[in-house]
Amino acid sequence: MSTQHTLKPLAVAVSLALLASSQAYAQDQSAEQEPVAAADTTIEEVVTTGTRLQGSAAAVVDERKNQAFVADILGAEQLSRTGDSDAASALRRVTGLTLVDGKFVYVRGLGERYSSARLNGASIPSPDLTRNVIPLDIIPSTIIESLAVQKVFSPSMPAAFGGGNIDIRTKSLPTDFQASFEVGIGQSDNASSGYTYNRNEAGVPQNIRDAIVKYRGDFSLRNIISKDGLVANELGSASDQARAINAGLAQALPRDISLQHESLDPNYSIKASIGNSFEEDFFGGNIGVLAAAAYDTKWNVSDRKNAVLSENAEAGCATTLNSAEEVANSCYNTVSETTQTTETERLNGVFSVGYELDTHSVSYTKLYLTDAEDESEFGIMQSPNGSNLKTIYGSGIANREHEFKYEERTLDIDQVRGQHTLLDWWGIGFDWQYTESKAETDIPTDISYRFDDLFNGQGDYLSTVVTGDDNRAVFQYVGMQDQVKSYSGNFSLPVTFAGLDIEFKAGYDFTDKARYYTTDRFAMDNGSGLRVTVNDDPNGILGITDYLTNDRINDSNFLLSYREPTSPDADDYLAVQKTDALYGAFDMFLNNHWRLAGGVRWEEFKQVSLATSSLIFDRNDIETFYSEERILNGTTLEDDFYPALSLTYISDDSYQLRFGFSETVVRPDIRETVPVAYYDPITDIRTIGRAGLASSPMTNFDARFEYFADNGDNYTVSAFYKDIDKPIESVLSVGDEEYTLNYVNGISAEVYGIEFEWLHDLTYVHDGLFTTGNLTWSDSEAVIDPALAGNLTNPTKRLTGHSEYVANLQLGYDSMDGNHSSSLVYNVFGERILAAGIGGRGDAYEQPFHSLDLVYNFYPDFNSKVSFKVQNVLGEDQDVTQSGITVQSREVGRVFSLSYSYEF
DSSP: OOHHHHHHHHHHHHHHHHHHHHHHHHHHHHHTTSHHHHHHHHHHHHHHHHIIIIIHHHHHHHHHHHOSSOEEEEEHHHHHHHTOOBHHHHHTTSTTEEEETTTEEEETTOOGGGEEEEETTEEOOOOOTTOSSOOGGGSBGGGEEEEEEEOSOOTTSOSBOSSEEEEEEEOOOOSSOEEEEEEEEEEETTOSEEEEOOOOOSOSOHHHHHHHHHTTTOOOHHHHHHHHTOOOBTTBOHHHHHHHHHHHHHHTSOOOOOOEEEEOOOEEEEEEEEEEEEEOTTTOOEEEEEEEEEEEEEEEEEEEEEEEEOTTOOTTSOOOOOOHHHHHTSSEEEEEEEEEEEEEEEEEEEEEEEEEETTEEEEEEEEEEEEEEEEEEEEEEEOSSSSSOOOTTTTSEEEEEEEEEEEEEEEEEEEEEEEEEETTTTTEEEEEEEEEEEEEEEEEEEEEEEEEEEEOTTSOEEEEEEOSOSOSEEEEEEEEEEEEEEEEEEEEEEEEETTEEEEEEEEEEEEEEEEEEEEEEEEEEETTOOOEEEEOOGGGGGGGGGOOOHHHHHHSOEEEEEOOOOTTOOSEEEEEEEEEEEEEEEEEEOSSSEEEEEEEEEEEEEEEEEEEOTTOOSHHHHHHHTOHHHHHHTEEEEEEEEEEEEEEEEOSSSEEEEEEEEEEEEOOOTGGGSOOEEEOTTTOOEEEOOTTOOOEEEEEEEEEEEEEOTTSOEEEEEEEEEEEESOEEEEEEEOSSOEEEEEEEOSEEEEEEEEEEEEEEOTTTSTTEEEEEEEEEEEEEEEOOGGGSSSBSOSEEOOBTOBSEEEEEEEEEEOTTSSEEEEEEEEEEOOEEEEBOBTTOOOEEEOOOOEEEEEEEEOSSSSEEEEEEEEOTTOOOEEEEETTEEEEEEOOOOEEEEEEEEEO
């Protein structure tokens, strides 16, 4: 992107952000002409403004100061002023955190495996097919009271701790009546029109399910003849009868899914909540009730380019993927250019009821989240240096592929919590939670069609044909269930001993998890070896996906096959995981200036992950799949003690100096330990797990200086160092047409860096201005044994997913009359390794993404708010390079949104 292209929208954004400032200044000047009325108004409104900025910031700072171990806190007000709609987008404002694919948080430049998330202290499952960690975009900001990011391990936290632990705290029960609603509308500048289709949500047809069992997954004509005992009769030959049976199965698949180019609806959202508190007379306690719901839908249209480098490609042989002429002489094996249209719908609801009596409280929360994503993607792939040698300006042929995918994700949580302080029993405190949760993912539509587009010597389109190959149409159905039970408790006992104030703590934490993942894959093969013309109208090229008509299936040589892998391969798996933990800790004030906290956690971790298949029909199949060797390879048993120690020097109310030490562990995701292939939705890379992948022990050192000024300003400087044994790294291997990613354990790794954080008042520049932000500089090094990863290009490199720098900057304004606030929010991360390269190809680097968002809020009265937001003001795109050459490019687009909210 050119400097001019970047600076122009930046200048516009700054101008808009400062516009509210000048408006409010004019209002202030006008108010000076009416001294008496202005004085009354000013007194009232200053309180409102203070609550909005200094009040919310002070509450967050107080909690952070009182933490025995280093933590960063984001309050609900901070989420509101940045306009973040979910937990993921909000967390990228925290020091050292970056966001990947809008879902996963990287802490201190480390991948999502080095962070974990909990809901009110409870473990919850992930509805994401490819990762254990929950995609945080599914948690709406409307239910969040605060987000606590603890970057230093404490014994009360799970030992699976790398960069940080995120605790999502849902909104507390109201103390009096409250109600609110919000409506919003928006539009992405690249989504005014896009491509839609008729999706089918029925899943695998029942007659095909029955046929899988009947024919043991083999739909070949020979097997159908054998299983059904077919012979020639008045219906035709045995082969004709078997073909008719196969055609009947094929015709049960959804095929009326032609792409349609049309205008897209704008994005919109609706949110509402209501709550109240009631006093009951029998015991004299209070009952609180809160209910909230939200719905939103949005569209995105993105042009995407993916390429596979040819062997020993060097920087400069092709620097862009812009034209077919360039592709013909490029250094790529394949180049794919597609357009993807995505519709995302989210519905969530929360209900809480609680009872409070004296120093005891008990509450129940029901949380239900559903997220549906519908994608259509089409485009062409050329092979300038691959084995197929297909290019528009070479052979006059390009591969065309249409893909359709509909995915539903749900998260259903039931949680009971309690807090008790026993004043008559030495002030013992006890808090506990019991949570049952279930995550489900269902993909009832995942269809791809493959064709060849024919062109003349001038690159003009001629016609589209289906070649005599396998996999001309592929239908895939995927389902996953995760069920988790999490129960934990924490005891505390404050005592005074030898003049020292000491709080002793102890607790338990148990988590049981079970996952079942299934997939069924069917393919239509054109076994005739003949080309079938499906379209010769260049204006109708988007309608070719209806070529699998009943007549074509009956009259041609298309045959349906069931593509479940045969023994010993598999594409399904099941896994169980159990974590039991106990801990003991202390927190003591040695005098007015020194605070020492520490303890030890014992944790036992058990996991069994087994690849399986739908083609298990008898005892021999079971013995093959569940042999002793296979079970042992998929089993992890480990237990250990994990210590932590934190020392804090408190000079007075103005600054603190902290030191921390801990030992933790990072464990592989369930999916990474199963040798089952899947396509990672973030990287678009075929990925295969590895049985026997080991956990990574870590040693952590932290130091932190915090300064708190009287006016609410605060400044923090931190340093950290992490030593990792057997780090889990991803490695790329390359075929002619696609990459494959595998996982290996490295030998060792280390990561170290410094962080700066601030909230600084700028009233000396202009009343109401302030700045807040954070910067992180860090480095890392991972050493991998090339013998474990094939022909690894760089056996010593940075950690996968690690960025050398992360910056979050915010310029904020709150008008003195309390009617206006605005924020200009900037986030960027340094390039990070997506996967290590092999065979002379360099590592694949995700390039920096400069995210600039503008948020403006207008408060017509004390109850109302109008918000305007522009995301990605700079119009940045996402790019991945390898050996200095672009191999992936994704258009992001700008998003404009307007909302109105009212609180009763």
